[in-house]
Amino acid sequence: MQNRVVITGMGIYSCLGKTLDEVRDALYSGKSGIVFDPARKEMGFRSALTAKLDIPDLKGVLSRSQRVYMPEQAKYAYCATADALAAAGIDQDYLNAHEVGLLYGNDSSAEPVVKAVDTMREKKDTTLCGSGAIFQSMNSTVTMNLGCIFKLKGINLTVSGACASGSHAIGLGALLIQNGLQDMVVCGGAQEVNPFSIGSFDGISAFSVRESEPEKASRPFDRDRDGLVPGGGAATVILENYETAVRRGAPILAEVLGYGFSSNGDHISSPNVDGPMRSLQMAIRRAGIGIGEIGYVNAHATSTHVGDANEAKAIYNVFGEKTVEVTSTKSQTGHEMWMAGASEVIYSMLMMKNGFIAGNINFENPDEDSQHLLIPSHTIEKKFDTFLSNSFGFGGTNSTLVIRNL
């Protein structure tokens, strides 16, 4: 008998807002978080489009010795996690007394690496890199920082699954709780936003160059899409064993019903149809529900030609012709990459809790694949109790979560 897994807290730091209420309102109103960043043009970027968010100033919140090891994405993750724990009714006494785990998606920490290398080359003195550089540079920087700050005592590791990292983190956390290995796991995803982190991504012409209309640049499923827009921030959900959540009187928000995963075993950047389909089918099968019970699909769709087309085919093959609303919140946020799987669960949760589906903004004309999906371009009022969220990543890693309202 497996344990039921519930979500008891959420926190987010995103280009759509720094509180759940701000993000809910931004989703509802169709706000775009995308801007043109002139500094990127000066750096030689093909596209200067990016999501815009400020790095939080944690002076006075955390000590100098805590902050010095944190790159920007760890600061985003700290804010999201502090809010999520507070929302779940978890204080430091609880964390001290229980074995709480931490699984967080992250797949780069470029800026500290670049800065340290610049220092080494210029100064020929590694001491001048400072004590924080090594801890900021490691891919596990988010989990090592959060684990120490919140004094967590359960599993502690970073999930690196490219743009599916945040989703896999939640899925793996759910598996640990289902199997009785942990009662609570802090899960999420974080993504740095600095230009160094995505300069080489820009270099492979993956980004939209619709620079004259930043808010219209990210247009998943639209016929005239021309690439993704990079974004970032952090999102945290608190996963908990249903029984222990009930015992402590936790605010139970939803249940993680199913986690599906697969690997394409194919091209490093071009997704196929079969791999994502298997991930969707596995998640639905493990959720133990009928496909008709799913009231909303939060697509991975990033606004690239091949990716969106193949996901549209996969969704159509699984769900059929226009049976359920499908949108990509990346139309508003850009692609939040390592964070996306976690943030999109929160975006979908906010819609589910508030009875609406945020429109897939900029979806003006379908193409031959998206014409078979039901894609609202403007926010619609709709109550639904179960959603499915897709996340796919480079290397062909796929993750799908099915979550039900409680």
Add this chain to the structure above:
Amino acid sequence: MEKQELVEKINSALAEEFEIDVEDITPDADIKKTLELDSLSLVDMVAIVEEVSGVKIKGSDVSQIKTFGALYDYLEQHC
């Protein structure tokens, strides 16, 4: 740079980085206790002093420099 000017620049930089009052930095004060240094933040102290003074502090010398006064003397001797 005159010694007093260097002292003021170092004290100011250290006070800002380690978030203490600059008045707490006196020649007789213990560096590690005043700045609350551990083995990692000691590296940052050395890096800041090297940046401000332009003097490279040998690793073997760091543990011998206990007070701010000793640090100023070291820098004066090696600049």
